[in-house]
Amino acid sequence: MLEQHKKESPILSLAGMGGGAASYIFYSAAGGGDGSDTVKELSRSLRFDSSTNTYLVRTPGSTGNRKTFTWAGWVKKSTTSSNTTFFSAGSDGNNRSHFMFDGSTHALRFFDLPTSTGVITTQYLTDVGAWYHLVLVVDTTQSTTADRVKFYINGKKVTEFASSPAYPAEDALMQCNTQNVPNRLGSGIAYGEHFSGYLADVHLLDGTAVGDTNGVIDEFGFFDSYNVWQPKAYSGSHGTNGFNLTFSTTTTSQTLGNDSSSNNNNFTVYGLMLMHMIMQET
Secondary structure, eight states: OOEEOOOOOOEEEEEEETTTEEEEEEOOSSOBTTSOOOOOOOOEEEEEOGGGTOEEEEOOSSOOOSSEEEEEEEEEESOOSSOEEEEEEEEETTEEEEEEEOTTTOEEEEEEETTTEEEEEEEEOOOTTOOEEEEEEEETTOSSGGGSEEEEETTEEOOOBSSSOBOOOTTOOOSTTOTTOOEEESOOSSSOOOOOEEEEEEEEEETOOOOOBTTBOTTSEEEBTTSOEEEOOOOSOOOTTOEEEOOOOOSSSGGGGOOOSTTOOOOEEESOOGGGEEEOOO
16 A cells, blocks of 8 residues: 655754755654663755756765675755755666656655666655655675565565565675766756755775664664654764765855765765855754
8 A cells, every 4th residue: 555654863953054945953852762872963954956957976986896785875855846866886788777756756765777776665755845865775695585675664674565566686786886977966867856855974894794683674764752863963973975964064166065984985076165064053
Protein backbone atom coordinates (compact mmCIF):
# COMPACT_ATOMS: atom_id res chain seq x y z
CA MET A 1 0.00 0.00 0.00
CA LEU A 2 1.30 3.44 -0.90
CA GLU A 3 1.96 5.62 2.12
CA GLN A 4 2.43 9.33 2.64
CA HIS A 5 5.36 9.82 5.01
CA LYS A 6 4.78 12.66 7.47
CA LYS A 7 7.56 14.70 8.98
CA GLU A 8 9.17 13.63 12.23
CA SER A 9 12.12 16.02 12.25
CA PRO A 10 13.12 18.21 15.22
CA ILE A 11 12.18 21.54 13.68
CA LEU A 12 10.56 23.83 16.20
CA SER A 13 10.62 27.40 14.89
CA LEU A 14 11.63 29.85 12.20
CA ALA A 15 14.24 32.56 12.07
CA GLY A 16 14.36 35.27 9.44
CA MET A 17 17.61 36.20 7.71
CA GLY A 18 18.58 38.60 4.97
CA GLY A 19 15.14 40.07 4.53
CA GLY A 20 13.12 36.94 4.01
CA ALA A 21 14.96 33.62 3.84
CA ALA A 22 13.56 31.34 6.55
CA SER A 23 15.72 28.95 8.50
CA TYR A 24 14.88 26.10 10.77
CA ILE A 25 16.18 25.14 14.18
CA PHE A 26 17.55 21.66 14.81
CA TYR A 27 16.82 21.48 18.51
CA SER A 28 14.68 19.51 20.90
CA ALA A 29 13.70 20.30 24.45
CA ALA A 30 13.92 16.58 25.19
CA GLY A 31 17.08 14.65 25.86
CA GLY A 32 17.98 11.21 24.61
CA GLY A 33 15.51 8.48 25.32
CA ASP A 34 17.93 6.76 27.69
CA GLY A 35 20.02 9.84 28.53
CA SER A 36 23.08 8.49 26.73
CA ASP A 37 22.98 10.63 23.57
CA THR A 38 23.59 14.32 22.97
CA VAL A 39 21.92 16.34 20.23
CA LYS A 40 24.34 17.66 17.61
CA GLU A 41 23.56 21.30 16.94
CA LEU A 42 23.30 21.87 13.20
CA SER A 43 23.99 25.57 12.94
CA ARG A 44 23.77 26.03 9.16
CA SER A 45 22.05 24.75 6.04
CA LEU A 46 22.51 25.62 2.36
CA ARG A 47 19.63 26.66 0.12
CA PHE A 48 19.51 25.41 -3.49
CA ASP A 49 17.37 26.87 -6.28
CA SER A 50 16.56 24.83 -9.38
CA SER A 51 15.56 27.97 -11.32
CA THR A 52 19.17 29.23 -11.19
CA ASN A 53 20.86 25.80 -11.49
CA THR A 54 22.73 25.95 -8.20
CA TYR A 55 24.94 23.01 -7.24
CA LEU A 56 28.23 21.89 -5.72
CA VAL A 57 30.69 19.55 -7.45
CA ARG A 58 33.84 17.62 -6.58
CA THR A 59 35.77 15.28 -8.90
CA PRO A 60 37.77 12.61 -7.03
CA GLY A 61 41.45 12.40 -7.97
CA SER A 62 41.59 8.70 -7.12
CA THR A 63 39.19 5.76 -6.98
CA GLY A 64 37.89 4.78 -3.58
CA ASN A 65 35.44 1.98 -2.83
CA ARG A 66 32.89 1.71 -5.64
CA LYS A 67 31.10 -1.21 -4.01
CA THR A 68 30.51 0.13 -0.51
CA PHE A 69 29.49 3.63 0.65
CA THR A 70 26.96 5.56 2.73
CA TRP A 71 25.37 8.94 2.00
CA ALA A 72 23.52 10.76 4.79
CA GLY A 73 22.09 14.24 5.17
CA TRP A 74 19.24 16.41 6.38
CA VAL A 75 17.07 17.42 3.42
CA LYS A 76 14.15 19.81 3.03
CA LYS A 77 12.65 20.23 -0.41
CA SER A 78 10.88 23.35 -1.65
CA THR A 79 8.90 21.85 -4.54
CA THR A 80 7.12 18.66 -5.59
CA SER A 81 6.78 19.60 -9.24
CA SER A 82 9.55 17.53 -10.84
CA ASN A 83 12.38 15.05 -10.36
CA THR A 84 14.90 16.65 -8.02
CA THR A 85 18.33 15.17 -7.32
CA PHE A 86 20.20 16.10 -4.16
CA PHE A 87 23.20 13.77 -4.72
CA SER A 88 24.62 12.33 -7.93
CA ALA A 89 27.78 10.87 -9.39
CA GLY A 90 28.54 10.19 -13.03
CA SER A 91 30.09 11.29 -16.29
CA ASP A 92 27.15 11.20 -18.74
CA GLY A 93 23.59 9.99 -19.26
CA ASN A 94 24.64 6.34 -19.53
CA ASN A 95 26.97 6.38 -16.54
CA ARG A 96 25.37 7.98 -13.50
CA SER A 97 23.92 7.43 -10.03
CA HIS A 98 21.16 9.61 -8.55
CA PHE A 99 19.75 9.81 -5.00
CA MET A 100 16.60 11.87 -5.48
CA PHE A 101 12.93 12.63 -5.03
CA ASP A 102 10.77 11.14 -7.76
CA GLY A 103 8.76 13.92 -9.39
CA SER A 104 5.61 11.93 -10.15
CA THR A 105 5.18 10.27 -6.73
CA HIS A 106 7.42 12.29 -4.37
CA ALA A 107 8.99 9.00 -3.30
CA LEU A 108 12.65 8.50 -2.44
CA ARG A 109 14.59 6.93 -5.29
CA PHE A 110 18.08 5.65 -6.08
CA PHE A 111 19.25 4.48 -9.49
CA ASP A 112 22.58 3.64 -11.08
CA LEU A 113 23.59 3.15 -14.71
CA PRO A 114 24.87 1.06 -16.39
CA THR A 115 24.17 -1.47 -13.57
CA SER A 116 20.38 -1.00 -14.10
CA THR A 117 19.90 -0.50 -10.36
CA GLY A 118 16.58 1.08 -9.45
CA VAL A 119 14.99 1.24 -5.98
CA ILE A 120 12.04 3.46 -5.05
CA THR A 121 10.03 3.68 -1.84
CA THR A 122 6.28 3.37 -1.43
CA GLN A 123 6.46 6.24 1.03
CA TYR A 124 5.57 9.63 -0.42
CA LEU A 125 7.62 12.46 1.06
CA THR A 126 5.18 15.22 0.17
CA ASP A 127 5.72 17.79 2.91
CA VAL A 128 7.74 20.73 1.61
CA GLY A 129 7.82 22.12 5.17
CA ALA A 130 9.60 19.09 6.61
CA TRP A 131 13.24 18.31 7.26
CA TYR A 132 13.92 14.64 6.50
CA HIS A 133 17.04 12.82 7.59
CA LEU A 134 17.81 10.58 4.60
CA VAL A 135 20.41 7.81 4.44
CA LEU A 136 21.46 5.65 1.51
CA VAL A 137 23.62 2.60 2.25
CA VAL A 138 25.11 0.72 -0.72
CA ASP A 139 27.12 -2.48 -0.30
CA THR A 140 27.20 -4.68 -3.38
CA THR A 141 29.46 -7.21 -1.63
CA GLN A 142 26.44 -8.51 0.28
CA SER A 143 25.25 -11.98 -0.71
CA THR A 144 21.63 -11.12 0.16
CA THR A 145 20.25 -9.10 -2.73
CA ALA A 146 18.07 -6.75 -0.66
CA ASP A 147 21.02 -5.84 1.57
CA ARG A 148 22.89 -4.19 -1.31
CA VAL A 149 20.81 -0.99 -1.25
CA LYS A 150 19.13 0.30 1.92
CA PHE A 151 17.21 3.48 2.69
CA TYR A 152 16.56 5.10 6.07
CA ILE A 153 14.09 7.94 6.62
CA ASN A 154 14.28 9.80 9.94
CA GLY A 155 16.28 6.99 11.50
CA LYS A 156 14.10 4.07 10.44
CA LYS A 157 14.94 1.46 7.83
CA VAL A 158 12.61 1.46 4.83
CA THR A 159 11.13 -2.00 4.26
CA GLU A 160 8.51 -1.45 1.54
CA PHE A 161 9.37 -0.59 -2.05
CA ALA A 162 7.41 0.12 -5.21
CA SER A 163 7.02 -2.72 -7.73
CA SER A 164 10.04 -5.04 -7.78
CA PRO A 165 13.27 -3.26 -6.80
CA ALA A 166 16.15 -3.78 -9.23
CA TYR A 167 19.12 -4.36 -6.94
CA PRO A 168 22.68 -4.35 -8.28
CA ALA A 169 24.49 -7.59 -9.01
CA GLU A 170 26.87 -8.87 -6.37
CA ASP A 171 30.16 -6.90 -6.44
CA ALA A 172 28.77 -4.44 -9.00
CA LEU A 173 30.72 -1.19 -9.35
CA MET A 174 28.74 2.01 -8.75
CA GLN A 175 29.57 5.47 -10.13
CA CYS A 176 30.31 6.94 -6.70
CA ASN A 177 33.95 7.12 -5.57
CA THR A 178 35.32 6.78 -9.10
CA GLN A 179 38.43 8.65 -10.22
CA ASN A 180 37.65 11.62 -12.51
CA VAL A 181 33.88 11.07 -12.17
CA PRO A 182 32.17 14.14 -10.66
CA ASN A 183 30.06 14.02 -7.49
CA ARG A 184 27.35 16.66 -7.24
CA LEU A 185 25.10 18.05 -4.56
CA GLY A 186 21.93 19.75 -5.77
CA SER A 187 22.00 18.49 -9.36
CA GLY A 188 21.76 15.41 -11.50
CA ILE A 189 24.12 14.27 -14.24
CA ALA A 190 23.40 15.02 -17.92
CA TYR A 191 19.70 15.91 -17.59
CA GLY A 192 19.72 18.58 -14.91
CA GLU A 193 17.03 17.58 -12.39
CA HIS A 194 18.27 20.35 -10.11
CA PHE A 195 17.22 20.38 -6.48
CA SER A 196 15.19 23.15 -4.86
CA GLY A 197 15.44 23.10 -1.10
CA TYR A 198 17.89 22.91 1.76
CA LEU A 199 20.71 20.54 2.74
CA ALA A 200 22.43 20.31 6.14
CA ASP A 201 25.16 18.12 7.67
CA VAL A 202 25.84 16.03 4.56
CA HIS A 203 28.12 12.98 4.83
CA LEU A 204 29.63 10.57 2.33
CA LEU A 205 31.42 7.56 3.79
CA ASP A 206 33.73 5.93 1.26
CA GLY A 207 34.15 2.23 2.06
CA THR A 208 31.68 2.10 4.97
CA ALA A 209 28.21 0.58 4.92
CA VAL A 210 26.70 1.89 8.14
CA GLY A 211 24.71 -0.74 9.98
CA ASP A 212 21.61 -0.36 12.11
CA THR A 213 20.33 -1.55 15.46
CA ASN A 214 16.93 -3.20 15.13
CA GLY A 215 16.21 -1.10 12.05
CA VAL A 216 17.47 2.19 13.53
CA ILE A 217 20.58 3.78 11.98
CA ASP A 218 21.99 5.13 15.24
CA GLU A 219 25.38 6.26 13.92
CA PHE A 220 23.77 9.53 12.84
CA GLY A 221 21.01 10.13 15.37
CA PHE A 222 18.70 8.88 18.09
CA PHE A 223 15.08 9.06 19.17
CA ASP A 224 14.52 11.45 22.06
CA SER A 225 12.03 10.97 24.88
CA TYR A 226 9.28 12.32 22.58
CA ASN A 227 10.23 9.74 19.92
CA VAL A 228 11.52 12.48 17.60
CA TRP A 229 14.62 11.69 15.51
CA GLN A 230 17.50 13.92 16.59
CA PRO A 231 20.93 14.44 14.97
CA LYS A 232 24.10 13.38 16.72
CA ALA A 233 27.75 13.66 15.75
CA TYR A 234 29.12 10.92 13.50
CA SER A 235 32.43 9.67 14.89
CA GLY A 236 33.56 7.11 12.30
CA SER A 237 35.77 7.26 9.21
CA HIS A 238 34.81 9.07 6.01
CA GLY A 239 37.27 7.09 3.85
CA THR A 240 39.32 8.30 0.90
CA ASN A 241 36.66 10.25 -1.02
CA GLY A 242 34.28 10.83 1.86
CA PHE A 243 33.30 14.21 3.25
CA ASN A 244 31.15 16.09 5.75
CA LEU A 245 29.67 19.35 4.47
CA THR A 246 28.33 21.59 7.24
CA PHE A 247 28.39 24.84 5.18
CA SER A 248 30.02 26.55 8.16
CA THR A 249 33.02 28.20 6.46
CA THR A 250 31.68 31.52 5.24
CA THR A 251 34.79 33.45 4.21
CA THR A 252 33.60 33.52 0.58
CA SER A 253 30.88 31.82 -1.44
CA GLN A 254 33.42 29.17 -2.53
CA THR A 255 34.23 28.19 1.05
CA LEU A 256 30.62 27.09 1.51
CA GLY A 257 31.79 23.88 -0.16
CA ASN A 258 34.59 23.21 2.32
CA ASP A 259 34.80 19.72 3.81
CA SER A 260 34.55 19.66 7.61
CA SER A 261 35.98 16.14 7.88
CA SER A 262 39.73 15.56 8.12
CA ASN A 263 39.88 14.77 4.38
CA ASN A 264 39.62 18.32 3.02
CA ASN A 265 37.60 17.01 0.07
CA ASN A 266 36.26 20.44 -0.78
CA PHE A 267 33.54 21.11 -3.36
CA THR A 268 33.41 23.82 -6.00
CA VAL A 269 30.33 26.03 -5.71
CA TYR A 270 28.21 27.04 -8.72
CA GLY A 271 25.50 29.69 -8.59
CA LEU A 272 25.46 29.94 -4.81
CA MET A 273 26.35 32.99 -2.74
CA LEU A 274 26.72 33.58 0.99
CA MET A 275 23.06 34.64 1.08
CA HIS A 276 22.16 30.99 0.33
CA MET A 277 23.77 29.89 3.60
CA ILE A 278 21.08 29.84 6.24
CA MET A 279 22.18 30.28 9.85
CA GLN A 280 20.12 28.40 12.42
CA GLU A 281 19.26 30.10 15.67
CA THR A 282 20.17 28.42 18.94
